[in-house]
Amino acid sequence: MKATEIRSSTTEKQAELPSLIEQFTSHDGVHATDIPSLYFVRSSNTTVPIYQVHEPALCIVAQGRKVVILAEESYYYGTSDYLVVSVDLPISGQVIQASTDAPYLCLRLNFDPHQVLDLIKESTFPTTSIPDSRRGLYVSQTNSLLLDAVVRLVHLLERPQDIPVLAPLVIREILYRILQGKQGESLKQLVMTGSHSSRIAEVIKRIKQDYDKPLRIEELSQLASMSPSSLHRHFKEVTAMSPMQYQKQLRLQEARRLLLSESADAADVGFQVGYESPSQFSREYARLFGLPPIRDTKRLRVDQDHLQS
Known part of the structure; x- marks a missing residue:
C-alpha cells in the first residue's frame, strides 16, 4: 500500500471511531460494554486531574486530548496517538480538550499481560536481549492497521451474537499490532519471563498486595533476585518512582x-x-x-x- 493510501486509510478510521463511540455513550462518564474488557469514556468538559491506579490497558482518544502524569513525567496524547499502560501504575489523568459540541471520547481496552505472553510465544517476534528495564507506560503514534482492528472490535457491539467468538480474535490482533509498534519492545519486556521488567512487575504485585504494611526492601530484593540498589534502579525505570514512593x-x-x-x-x-x-x-x-x-x-x-x- 502506498504512503498516501495508508494516510488516507488512517484518516478514515480516525473519523469513523468518534461516531461509533457516541452510539454507546449518551452521557458523560465511563461506560462498560458487552465486551467485558472494553470501555468508553466521555466528557463534555475539561477536567481536574483524576487519580487512579491504572491497570494494563490500551487507550485510544477518538476525540479531544488528554494528559497523563506519572510521577513527574507528563504524557500528552490525542487522536493521532495511543497510550499503553503495561503494569499497574498510580497516575493522574486530565482531559485538556473537550466541549459540549465535541466531547472527549476515549476507548480503553484492558488486557492481561498473560495474553501478551501467549501471543509472543505463538508468534515469530525477534528475540532480543536488553539489559535495562523499560517504562511501564508510553505514548505512540497510531497507524491504519491498529485502527482498523479497533474499529472492527467496536463494530462487534452492533452484533452482540458475534462477540463471544470474534472479540477474542480481534483483541489478539490489536495486541499483536501494539507489539509490532515502534515501542512494542517495552510491552514485550514487561511480560517476558526472567526479564528485569517482568521481575519488577512481580515486585509491584507484592507492594500492591501489602501496601498497608511496612516496606521491606530485603524481601522485595529476594523476590526480584536483585540487589537492593539494582531493585531500586530497575523499579524506577519501570515506574518513574522508587518502591517507597x-x-x-x-x-x-x-x-x-x-x-x-x-x-x-x-x-x-x-x-x-x-x-x-x-x-x-x-x-x-x-x-x-x-x-x-x-x-x-x-x-x-x-x-x-x-x-x-
Missing part, C-alpha cells in the same frame, strides 16, 4: 477512596492504609492532592453534587 501513592489514593466512600475519621483512614502518624498522613496527603484530607473530601463531594445536579 510507589507505595505512598497507593496508600494515599486508597485513603482518598475510603474518605469519599465512608464517613470515616481522617486519622483512622490514615491508620488503615498504613500510616502511624496522623500528621505525616495529612502532610503527605496534602502534598499529593493539594489540600488536607477533610478539606479535600469536602471539595470532591461538592464537585460530585455539582456534576449530578
Whole structure:
C-alpha cells in the first residue's frame, strides 16, 4: 500500500471511531460494554486531574486530548496517538480538550499481560536481549492497521451474537499490532519471563498486595533476585518512582477512596492504609492532592453534587 493510501486509510478510521463511540455513550462518564474488557469514556468538559491506579490497558482518544502524569513525567496524547499502560501504575489523568459540541471520547481496552505472553510465544517476534528495564507506560503514534482492528472490535457491539467468538480474535490482533509498534519492545519486556521488567512487575504485585504494611526492601530484593540498589534502579525505570514512593501513592489514593466512600475519621483512614502518624498522613496527603484530607473530601463531594445536579 502506498504512503498516501495508508494516510488516507488512517484518516478514515480516525473519523469513523468518534461516531461509533457516541452510539454507546449518551452521557458523560465511563461506560462498560458487552465486551467485558472494553470501555468508553466521555466528557463534555475539561477536567481536574483524576487519580487512579491504572491497570494494563490500551487507550485510544477518538476525540479531544488528554494528559497523563506519572510521577513527574507528563504524557500528552490525542487522536493521532495511543497510550499503553503495561503494569499497574498510580497516575493522574486530565482531559485538556473537550466541549459540549465535541466531547472527549476515549476507548480503553484492558488486557492481561498473560495474553501478551501467549501471543509472543505463538508468534515469530525477534528475540532480543536488553539489559535495562523499560517504562511501564508510553505514548505512540497510531497507524491504519491498529485502527482498523479497533474499529472492527467496536463494530462487534452492533452484533452482540458475534462477540463471544470474534472479540477474542480481534483483541489478539490489536495486541499483536501494539507489539509490532515502534515501542512494542517495552510491552514485550514487561511480560517476558526472567526479564528485569517482568521481575519488577512481580515486585509491584507484592507492594500492591501489602501496601498497608511496612516496606521491606530485603524481601522485595529476594523476590526480584536483585540487589537492593539494582531493585531500586530497575523499579524506577519501570515506574518513574522508587518502591517507597510507589507505595505512598497507593496508600494515599486508597485513603482518598475510603474518605469519599465512608464517613470515616481522617486519622483512622490514615491508620488503615498504613500510616502511624496522623500528621505525616495529612502532610503527605496534602502534598499529593493539594489540600488536607477533610478539606479535600469536602471539595470532591461538592464537585460530585455539582456534576449530578
